[in-house]
Amino acid sequence: MGGKLEVNHKLVEELVREALASRDEICGFLLGRMEGGxxxxxxxxxxxxxxxxSATSFEMDPGDxxxxxxxxxxxxxDVIGIYHSHPSSPSPSTTDLKCMERWPVAWLIISSIDGSMAAYIAKRGFVEELKLQLA
Ligand SMILES: [Zn+2]
Incomplete structure (x- = not known):
């Protein structure tokens, strides 16, 4: 059974606007609740x-x-996920894959090229794409 990530469309619009307007990758956390999958x-x-x-990688401020x-x-x-943008397609980079293994929360990636997005989660050695559901 696949998991899903439910986000309010207003939050999505905010993220896309920020990603498209930023020269560097944007990053932050998704706060919410885990309910079933x-x-x-x-x-x-x-x-x-x-x-x-580098405008093509991200590292969060430890204080943040x-x-x-x-x-x-x-x-x-709860901190249920991490989001960041890519100046390319919204698929995980090699670094992202490594970080996802270490931090098995939902990872939302936004393309700063066209605003498309995708979500993933690492599960015991493989990465599963989460179904994005706009609320
Ligand atoms: Zn990335």
């Missing part, structure tokens, strides 16, 4: 991309990573 996104938490000298978790807890939400 469904990741339900309630809020976005933007993080600073501190990856230097901490703040995102503290904020989620205060709101009674």
């Amino acid at each position: 469904c990741f339900r996104v309630c809020e976005l938490y933007k993080a600073r991309n501190v990856s230097l000298a 990573v901490y703040e995102a978790h503290a904020y989620a807890e205060k709101r009674g939400l």
Whole structure:
């Protein structure tokens, strides 16, 4: 059975707008709840991309990573995923695949070329695409 990622269309529009407008990759967290096999996104938490000298990779500001978790807890939400943009198609890079293994939450990738997006999750050695559902 495949999992899915449910996101409000307003949050999606916000993400796409930000990705298309940014010169660097954007990144942040998806806050919400896990219900059965469904990741339900309630809020976005933007993080600073501190990856230097590259517009084609991302590394979150460690302070933002901490703040995102503290904020989620205060709101009674979980950090259920990570989002970032690519100046190409929304498929995981080799680095992404490695990071996904280490961080098995939902990974949402947005193309800053055309605003298309796809979501994935790592599961014991393989990566599954999550069905994107706009609410
Ligand atoms: Zn990536």
